[in-house]
Amino acid sequence: MLKLLDVPTAQRTILRRTPLSAMDYPGVVLERTEKLFGKGVTPPQAVAIILASVQAEGDAALRRWSKLIDQVDLDAKTPSEGFCVPPAELEKAYQSLPEDLCQALQAAAGRIRKFHEFQPLPNWETETLGGRLGQRAIPVDRAGVYVPGGTAPLPSSLLMSVIPAQVAGVRQVVVCTPPNPHPVILAVAHLCGVDQVFQLGGAQAIAAMTFGTETVPRVDKIVGAGNLFVTLAKQQVYGLVGLDGLAGPTETMVIADRHARPDWVAADLLAQAEHDVLACAILLTPDRELAEKVQVEVGRQMEALSRAEIITQSLSNRSGIVLTPDLEIAAHLASEFAPEHLCLAVADPESLASRVHNAGGLFLGERSFEVLGDYIAGPSHVMPTGGTARFASPLNVMDFVKITSIVALDALTSSELSPLAARIARAEGLTAHAAAAEFRIIR
Amino acid sequence: MLKLLDVPTAQRTILRRTPLSAMDYPGVVLERTEKLFGKGVTPPQAVAIILASVQAEGDAALRRWSKLIDQVDLDAKTPSEGFCVPPAELEKAYQSLPEDLCQALQAAAGRIRKFHEFQPLPNWETETLGGRLGQRAIPVDRAGVYVPGGTAPLPSSLLMSVIPAQVAGVRQVVVCTPPNPHPVILAVAHLCGVDQVFQLGGAQAIAAMTFGTETVPRVDKIVGAGNLFVTLAKQQVYGLVGLDGLAGPTETMVIADRHARPDWVAADLLAQAEHDVLACAILLTPDRELAEKVQVEVGRQMEALSRAEIITQSLSNRSGIVLTPDLEIAAHLASEFAPEHLCLAVADPESLASRVHNAGGLFLGERSFEVLGDYIAGPSHVMPTGGTARFASPLNVMDFVKITSIVALDALTSSELSPLAARIARAEGLTAHAAAAEFRIIR
Numbered sequence: 001m002l003k004l005l006d007v008p009t010a011q012r013t014i015l016r017r018t019p020l021s022a023m024d025y026p027g028v029v030l031e032r033t034e035k036l037f038g039k040g041v042t043p044p045q046a047v048a049i050i051l052a053s054v055q056a057e058g059d060a061a062l063r064r065w066s067k068l069i070d071q072v073d074l075d076a077k078t079p080s081e082g083f084c085v086p087p088a089e090l091e092k093a094y095q096s097l098p099e100d101l102c103q104a105l106q107a108a109a110g111r112i113r114k115f116h117e118f119q120p121l122p123n124w125e126t127e128t129l130g131g132r133l134g135q136r137a138i139p140v141d142r143a144g145v146y147v148p149g150g151t152a153p154l155p156s157s158l159l160m161s162v163i164p165a166q167v168a169g170v171r172q173v174v175v176c177t178p179p180n181p182h183p184v185i186l187a188v189a190h191l192c193g194v195d196q197v198f199q200l201g202g203a204q205a206i207a208a209m210t211f212g213t214e215t216v217p218r219v220d221k222i223v224g225a226g227n228l229f230v231t232l233a234k235q236q237v238y239g240l241v242g243l244d245g246l247a248g249p250t251e252t253m254v255i256a257d258r259h260a261r262p263d264w265v266a267a268d269l270l271a272q273a274e275h276d277v278l279a280c281a282i283l284l285t286p287d288r289e290l291a292e293k294v295q296v297e298v299g300r301q302m303e304a305l306s307r308a309e310i311i312t313q314s315l316s317n318r319s320g321i322v323l324t325p326d327l328e329i330a331a332h333l334a335s336e337f338a339p340e341h342l343c344l345a346v347a348d349p350e351s352l353a354s355r356v357h358n359a360g361g362l363f364l365g366e367r368s369f370e371v372l373g374d375y376i377a378g379p380s381h382v383m384p385t386g387g388t389a390r391f392a393s394p395l396n397v398m399d400f401v402k403i404t405s406i407v408a409l410d411a412l413t414s415s416e417l418s419p420l421a422a423r424i425a426r427a428e429g430l431t432a433h434a435a436a437a438e439f440r441i442i443r
Numbered sequence: 444m445l446k447l448l449d450v451p452t453a454q455r456t457i458l459r460r461t462p463l464s465a466m467d468y469p470g471v472v473l474e475r476t477e478k479l480f481g482k483g484v485t486p487p488q489a490v491a492i493i494l495a496s497v498q499a500e501g502d503a504a505l506r507r508w509s510k511l512i513d514q515v516d517l518d519a520k521t522p523s524e525g526f527c528v529p530p531a532e533l534e535k536a537y538q539s540l541p542e543d544l545c546q547a548l549q550a551a552a553g554r555i556r557k558f559h560e561f562q563p564l565p566n567w568e569t570e571t572l573g574g575r576l577g578q579r580a581i582p583v584d585r586a587g588v589y590v591p592g593g594t595a596p597l598p599s600s601l602l603m604s605v606i607p608a609q610v611a612g613v614r615q616v617v618v619c620t621p622p623n624p625h626p627v628i629l630a631v632a633h634l635c636g637v638d639q640v641f642q643l644g645g646a647q648a649i650a651a652m653t654f655g656t657e658t659v660p661r662v663d664k665i666v667g668a669g670n671l672f673v674t675l676a677k678q679q680v681y682g683l684v685g686l687d688g689l690a691g692p693t694e695t696m697v698i699a700d701r702h703a704r705p706d707w708v709a710a711d712l713l714a715q716a717e718h719d720v721l722a723c724a725i726l727l728t729p730d731r732e733l734a735e736k737v738q739v740e741v742g743r744q745m746e747a748l749s750r751a752e753i754i755t756q757s758l759s760n761r762s763g764i765v766l767t768p769d770l771e772i773a774a775h776l777a778s779e780f781a782p783e784h785l786c787l788a789v790a791d792p793e794s795l796a797s798r799v800h801n802a803g804g805l806f807l808g809e810r811s812f813e814v815l816g817d818y819i820a821g822p823s824h825v826m827p828t829g830g831t832a833r834f835a836s837p838l839n840v841m842d843f844v845k846i847t848s849i850v851a852l853d854a855l856t857s858s859e860l861s862p863l864a865a866r867i868a869r870a871e872g873l874t875a876h877a878a879a880a881e882f883r884i885i886r
Contacts, residue, residue, distance in 0.1 A: 242834030
């Protein structure tokens with residue numbers, strides 16, 4: 001079921017990166033887009049239409065798109081609150097949580113909060129450069145978190161996005177999630193103290209948070225993954241609002257040696273594969289015996305799993321086992337691939353970790369498996385996909401602050417630097433710059 | 444010359460933000476685009492054509508666009524190196540720098556380097572959460588800096604972009620700048636130890652650094668401002684490569700009280716206004732007497748300046764003096780505007796600074812004027828424009844690193860957390876996640 005590949009074959013297939021922008025739109029999406037927006041309208045064009053209308057018409061456009069796309073008449077349902085779920089409903093959902101699930105979610109929230117509270121921020125100042133110079137990290141005023149809807153609600157994503165914002169000191173955190181949200185989403189919003197939940201999905205939610213409407217506040221930063229329309233909308237509002245990046249299908253790489261337990265490795269790959277049919281689960285190992293045992297285990301364990309159909313597809317799409325000459329080459333291939341998650345199920349994970357330059361999350365040893373990272377270990381599970389770990393980071397406290405550089409020079413330093421600044425200004429042909437500097441020379 | 448406005452009028456005019464995306468393309472740009480790319484081709488479409496061709500054809504496309512757009516035949520000029528300026532030319536340009544300019548640039552480079560070396564990075568680890576958890580900041584492998592060409596070369600922008608990358612530990616920093624670069628750009632590239640300078644401009648430069656070609660390496664992060672085509676190209680490659688943001692016209696706000704010197708304030712506004720006709724120079728003051736003196740000084744000083752024509756236009760476009768009821772309201776308006784630079788020429792700048800939530804750079808006191816920040820104070824002068832200081836930061840060392848989250852739990856903690864993770868997984872309908880966690884429970 002899980003194919004076994006040599007390195008060159010893997011590099012031509014499962015290790016090859018396809019940029020998000022080069023992916024074809026699924027036929028069903030194209031059909032639905034044409035049906036709703038008219039003949040020949042592409043998904044990016046549909047998204048541009050939605051964005052422009054929400055910017056121009058506000059809530060009226062939101063109601064129209066929610067009716068057309070999500071088949072909900074938000075006006076009729078909740079005349080007083082509009083799109084905002086009443087706080088009492090959040091609390092009610094929270095009170096209805098099963099006791100043991102509530103405890104688990106609270107434990108997760110507690111660890112996520114503690115982890116992010118450790119993150120140092122670049123608040124610093126020096127007096128060694130003549131006066132005071134430094135940087136201040138100031139939280140953004142408002143953050144918006146998108147939480148996808150669909151059949152499998154992901155309350156964990158809400159915790160993983162909201163808590164880093166709260167730790168950063170963001171004044172107001174709002175959540176958008178498609179209409180008729182699952183009660184567990186509402187419950188978790190209450191649990192972690194979200195200010196407002198709006199039942200808005202897709203591109204219209206991104207538009208509302210970017211531009212603001214009569215009822216939805218404009219935010220300074222939007223985070224969270226969503227469907228194709230959400231991703232296209234984020235791409236189009238780039239530059240107008242802060243973003244956490246564009247999310248593609250989730251990915252795991254496991255590097256294992258002969259010390260790894262094949263049943264655990266198989267379980268970790270299966271967990272990854274159950275997300276969706278494009279999920280990517282790759283094992284790199286120099287040990288053929290382990291590889292073959294993992295193949296057997298994957299087949300055996302899959303029988304008991306509820307999402308076996310999805311798993312079957314994702315394992316055959318972008319997943320597989322790569323036999324590498326040694327662990328160093330495995331680490332090199334992983335670094336090139338820049339996976340969202342990299343799990344090191346080897347005897348000496350720390351020394352292997354030092355060879356990895358690109359990965360969203362590094363899980364050291366088979367006791368630190370990815371599922372713990374998904375829910376409760378501490379770091380946000382919102383991590384860079386599609387190879388963007390080359391330059392992007394997991395969601396973290398820095399995502400919710402911006403730096404202001406501070407310049408408070410003393411008079412003497414200012415005077416000494418002024419002729420130097422004037423000289424460079426004249427080389428750039430900027431005489432007004434030079435004049436402003438020459439004014440400050442103490443003679 | 445510099446108009447005097449009350450707050451409501453200012454809010455309707457110069458304090459009003461127009462998003463980059465809503466700005467009309469200048470007629471001359473539309474004409475030139477149609478002439479080069481064909482009837483009805485818009486600038487974004489032209490940029491999409493350039494990006495796709497460079498991705499598909501590499502150097503051949505770069506040569507074609509350089510010939511068509513920049514009227515240079517790079518093949519014929521430098522057959523051996525292609526687009527790369529030979530290192531010997533960089534050194535020659537450096538040797539030809541006037542001695543006093545060279546000293547000024549070296550002093551600037553030294554202060555910029557020292558400033559950025561102070562910035563703390565989020566490398567941390569804790570053992571308080573059961574095992575070891577933390578974050579590692581890893582430099583990106585390769586960074587690309589775009590330096591615009593044009594009539595006024597800006598060697599300072601090269602220093603301000605390259606040095607933070609070097610401090611971050613980036614392995615290779617390359618520069619792209621339009622063909623036939625000014626010798627001072629080449630000299631400064633040598634001065635700060637840039638690895639390679641490519642004479643490539645516009646969208647084709649961004650394409651080359653994003654996708655890589657036979658001669659230009661693919662980079663992980665692109666920084667630097669450019670013309671409209673550069674900005675559109677950055678917008679279109681968002682998600683494929685790390686970016687520092689989209690740059691609009693430069694902006695300064697000065698808040699001044701009756702203690703400020705009108706001649707200095709005027710000089711600072713004029714320095715800002717000489718950048719280009721869209722530059723924005725705004726004074727906020729509660730003191731009418733100061734406001735009127737600044738008006739007089741602006742008129743008087745302008746006569747001596749070489750770029751008086753540009754200044755006249757930029758002062759009448761997006762600049763002005765706003766009379767505010769008090770300093771607190773001035774600080775509030777500045778925070779709302781989120782300027783690139785904010786200069787506090789007041790008796791107690793520090794207490795006013797604490798009221799500002801959004802600004803790229805804060806200059807405290809009239810000895811810390813913006814021109815010093817442009818060249819030599821220390822912080823990078825690449826700062827967020829267009830109101831993006833709401834969520835974006837000046838270029839800094841964090842721009843050139845990414846975080847990897849580290850999870851190395853001990854066996855006991857892993858076992859204790861596993862049933863909690865399994866419970867949340869089951870609530871999300873993810874049974875393979877639950878199974879992977881249940882495997883790790885020590886019974």
